[in-house]
Amino acid sequence: MPDETLKLMEQRIHITSDGLKVLVLKPAGRLDITSAWQFRRKLQECIAEYRYVVLNLAQVPFIDSSGLAALVAGMRDAEKIKGYFRISNVNSEAYLVFEVTMMDTVFEIFADEAAALESRVDGIA
Amino acid sequence: MSRQNGKLKLMVVDDEPDNLDLLYRTFRREFEVLRAESGYSALAQLETVGEVAVIISDQRMPGISGIEFLSRTVPKFPDTIRIVLTGYTDVEDLVEAINSGKVFKYITKPWDPEELRVVVRQASETYRVLKQRTEELSRALQREYLLNAITTAIRESLDYTSILQTLVNTVGQTFAARLCVLRPVEYNPRTAIFQLSPQHFQYTPPDQPPQTELPATLELLEQAAVDTLQTQVADEVLPSPELSCDHACDLSVPLIHQKQPLAVLSIVQCCRQRSWKAEDLRLIEMVAQQAALALSQAKLYQQTQAQAQQLESELEVARQIQFKLLRQTWPAIEGVRIQACCHPAQAVGGDLFEVFVHPRGDIWLAVGDVAGKGVPAALFMASLLSVLRREISQADAYVPAEVIATLNGSLAEDLISNNRFVTMLLARYTPATRELTYASAGQVYPLLWSRQALLAGLEIPQVLKARGVPLGILPVWRGDSETLTLQPGQTLLLLSDGVTDAFLNRTPGQNGLTPAEVASGALPGQGGLWRLIRSYGAGPLDLNQLLAHLQQRTGRQEDDQTLLSLEIL
Numbered sequence: 001m002p003d004e005t006l007k008l009m010e011q012r013i014h015i016t017s018d019g020l021k022v023l024v025l026k027p028a029g030r031l032d033i034t035s036a037w038q039f040r041r042k043l044q045e046c047i048a049e050y051r052y053v054v055l056n057l058a059q060v061p062f063i064d065s066s067g068l069a070a071l072v073a074g075m076r077d078a079e080k081i082k083g084y085f086r087i088s089n090v091n092s093e094a095y096l097v098f099e100v101t102m103m104d105t106v107f108e109i110f111a112d113e114a115a116a117l118e119s120r121v122d123g124i125a
Numbered sequence: 126m127s128r129q130n131g132k133l134k135l136m137v138v139d140d141e142p143d144n145l146d147l148l149y150r151t152f153r154r155e156f157e158v159l160r161a162e163s164g165y166s167a168l169a170q171l172e173t174v175g176e177v178a179v180i181i182s183d184q185r186m187p188g189i190s191g192i193e194f195l196s197r198t199v200p201k202f203p204d205t206i207r208i209v210l211t212g213y214t215d216v217e218d219l220v221e222a223i224n225s226g227k228v229f230k231y232i233t234k235p236w237d238p239e240e241l242r243v244v245v246r247q248a249s250e251t252y253r254v255l256k257q258r259t260e261e262l263s264r265a266l267q268r269e270y271l272l273n274a275i276t277t278a279i280r281e282s283l284d285y286t287s288i289l290q291t292l293v294n295t296v297g298q299t300f301a302a303r304l305c306v307l308r309p310v311e312y313n314p315r316t317a318i319f320q321l322s323p324q325h326f327q328y329t330p331p332d333q334p335p336q337t338e339l340p341a342t343l344e345l346l347e348q349a350a351v352d353t354l355q356t357q358v359a360d361e362v363l364p365s366p367e368l369s370c371d372h373a374c375d376l377s378v379p380l381i382h383q384k385q386p387l388a389v390l391s392i393v394q395c396c397r398q399r400s401w402k403a404e405d406l407r408l409i410e411m412v413a414q415q416a417a418l419a420l421s422q423a424k425l426y427q428q429t430q431a432q433a434q435q436l437e438s439e440l441e442v443a444r445q446i447q448f449k450l451l452r453q454t455w456p457a458i459e460g461v462r463i464q465a466c467c468h469p470a471q472a473v474g475g476d477l478f479e480v481f482v483h484p485r486g487d488i489w490l491a492v493g494d495v496a497g498k499g500v501p502a503a504l505f506m507a508s509l510l511s512v513l514r515r516e517i518s519q520a521d522a523y524v525p526a527e528v529i530a531t532l533n534g535s536l537a538e539d540l541i542s543n544n545r546f547v548t549m550l551l552a553r554y555t556p557a558t559r560e561l562t563y564a565s566a567g568q569v570y571p572l573l574w575s576r577q578a579l580l581a582g583l584e585i586p587q588v589l590k591a592r593g594v595p596l597g598i599l600p601v602w603r604g605d606s607e608t609l610t611l612q613p614g615q616t617l618l619l620l621s622d623g624v625t626d627a628f629l630n631r632t633p634g635q636n637g638l639t640p641a642e643v644a645s646g647a648l649p650g651q652g653g654l655w656r657l658i659r660s661y662g663a664g665p666l667d668l669n670q671l672l673a674h675l676q677q678r679t680g681r682q683e684d685d686q687t688l689l690s691l692e693i694l
Contacts, residue, residue, distance in 0.1 A: 034683065065684075066496060072598065073544045076544065096649065100567060100592060101567030102593055102594045102603070102604060103567070105594070105603075
C-alpha cells in the first residue's frame with residue numbers, strides 16, 4: 001500500500017463554550033477506495049463514542065466516491081443518535097467532489113475548525 | 126518379555142544331572158524353570174524360547190565354560206540377569222566377567238540353597254525393575270513417536286481424506302494392529318443423531334490384504350463409542366472369522382471435538398490372551414484427542430474451501446448477469462454515432478451504462494456508478510437498470526430530471542438502509558431538433574467538444590455542470606437540469622469517476638488544475654483525459670482504445686471505468 005494512503009488520525013477533544021464535548025478528527029492522506037473502509041470503521045467508533053464529531057480535512061488532498069460514501073455513512077450515524085458530523089477545512093481539489101455531487105448542500109461544511117465548533121447545534125450550515 | 130502366567134522364566138545350566146535337578150526343584154514353584162546340560166544346548170534353547178529373566182550356569186562344563194556361555198547371551202538378551210556357580214579356583218576369570226558387567230553375581234560351590242534363593246530373588250527383582258523402566262521408556266518413546274507422526278500428518282496435509290488415511294496408518298503401525306479402522310461420524314439433522322458414515326479408512330499390516338469385510342462386532346462397538354463418547358473395549362475376546370483370528374481384541378475410541386464426535390477409531394489385535402492395558406488405552410485416547418484436533422482443522426479447511434468455491438461461482442453468475450445487462454445493442458441511427466464501454470475493476474462492478482432508443486425517436490443515454498464494488502453493488506446496479514429501463518421506455522414527455530427523481534423515489538429506502546448511494550447522469554437527445562436535455566445525480570461532469578476545436582488544439586473542452594445529489598441521499602431528489610442544442614461535429618462524452626481518478630497523480634499537491642481547467646470547471650483528472658483524447662488527433666474516437674491506453678498508463682485499476690460517447694455527425 002502506498003504511503004500516501006490515509007494515516008492514523010490525529011484526534012483531540014474540544015469542550016465548546018456551551019459545554020459540549022466534541023471530538024475533532026484530523027486524518028492525513030487520500031480518502032479513497034483503498035482507505036475508505038478502514039476510515040468508515042474508525043468514524044463509526046468515534047461517532048458512537050462522542051456523538052459530536054468535527055472532521056478536519058485540511059490534510060486530505062483527495063476524496064473519491066468510496067471516500068464520499070464513508071462520509072455519508074458518518075453523517076447517517078450521527079443523525080441516528082442525534083449528534084452531529086461536521087466537516088471543516090476542505091481543500092479546493094477535494095471540495096470538487098462535494099460540489100459535483102451537490103453534497104456541499106447536504107453535509108455541514110465549515111471553513112475552519114473554529115467555525116465548525118462554534119456553530120450552534122440546531123444551526124444548519 | 127519372559128513372563129507367562131505371571132511367572133518369570135529362569136534357566137539353569139549344569140552338566141551334572143543331580144545339580145540340575147536340585148536347582149530345578151529349588152525354583153520351580155517361583156519360576157518357570159528351563160533346564161540345559163551344556164552351554165551349547167542352553168544357547169539353542171534360548172534361540173527358541175527367547176529372553177529369560179535369570180540364567181544360573183555352572184562354570185565348569187564340557188564344551189564352553191559358564192562365563193563364556195553367559196557372555197554369549199549378552200548381545201541378544203542384555204536385560205537377563207546372569208549368575209555363575211563356581212569353585213574358588215576360577216576367581217580370575219570371574220572378576221573379569223563381573224567387572225565387564227556380564228555376570229551379576231557368583232555363588233560358590235557347594236551352595237547353600239537358602240542363600241541361592243535370596244540371590245535369585247534379588248536378581249529377578251532387578252530384572253523386573255529393569256523391564257519396567259525399559260517398558261516405560263519405550264512407551265514414552267512410542268507416545269512421542271505417535272504424537273509426532275500425527276502432528277506431522279496435520280502439518281503436511283490439509284486434505285481431509287489424506288489426514289484420515291495417515292491417522293489410521295500411523296495408529297495401526299504403532300499398535301501392531303491386525304486391523305485399524307477410522308470411520309467419520311456424520312450428524313443427521315433430520316433425526317438429530319450422530320451416525321456412522323458408510324465409508325471408512327482402514328489399515329492392515331503389509332502382509333495382509335485390505336479387509337473387504339469388517340468383523341461383525343465392530344460396528345456395535347463403534348456405535349457405542351459414538352453414543353457414549355467413551356472408549357469402548359469389547360467385553361469378550363472372540364474369534365473373528367473375518368480376520369482369521371482366534372482371539373480378536375476390539376477397541377473403539379471416539380474422536381471428539383467441542384463435545385461432538387467427529388469420527389471413531391477402532392483397533393483390532395489378534396492377541397491370544399493379552400488384553401488392552403491401561404497405559405495403552407491412555408495413549409490411544411491421547412492420540413484420539415490429537416487426531417480430533419487435526420480432523421476438525423481439516424474439516425474447517427474443507428468447508429472454507431467449499432465456501433470459497435461457491436462464492437467464486439456465485440460471483441461468476443453475478444458477472445454473467447451483469448455482462449448480459451450491459452451487453453446492449455442499439456440500432457444504427459442516422460446522424461449520430463454512439464459508443465459505450467465499461468471495464469469493471471473486479472469480476473463484478475458497480476458501474477452501469479444504458480443506451481435506449483425510444484420508438485418516438487428520442488435517444489436516452491445514461492452512465493451511473495453504485496458506490497462500492499462486488500456483488501452487492503452489482504445487485505443494486507441490476508435493480509437500478511431495470512427500473513431505469515421501465516421508466517424511460519414509458520412516457521413521452523418525460524424529462525431526465527423527472528426520471529431521476531422517480532428512480533430516487535423507488536430506490537432511496539433500500540439505498541439508505543444499506544448505506545449506499547448511486548451517482549448517475551441521464552441525458553435525452555432528440556435527433557430531430559438536436560436538443561439535449563440532461564440531469565446529473567452527482568455523476569462526474571460530462572465533456573463536450575467539437576471536432577474543429579479539437580483539431581485546433583483546444584486546451585479544455587466544455588464541461589457540462591448541471592448537478593444534483595446522488596440517488597439514495599435524500600428522500601426527495603434535488604438537482605438541476607440543463608438543455609442545450611448540439612451542433613454537427615460535436616462529441617458528448619459521459620464518464621464515471623473511475624476514469625478521471627485514474628489520471629490523478631497519487632502524490633499530494635501534484636494535481637493542481639491549470640488555469641484553463643479551473644476556468645472551465647473541469648474536475649481533477651479531466652485535463653489528463655482530454656490530453657489523451659487530443660493525442661488521437663484527426664483519427665476517429667474509439668472508446669475501447671481509450672480505455673486500453675488508460676489502463677496501460679495507470680497500471681492497476683482500482684475502480685470501474687465507464688465511457689459513453691455521442692457524436693453528432
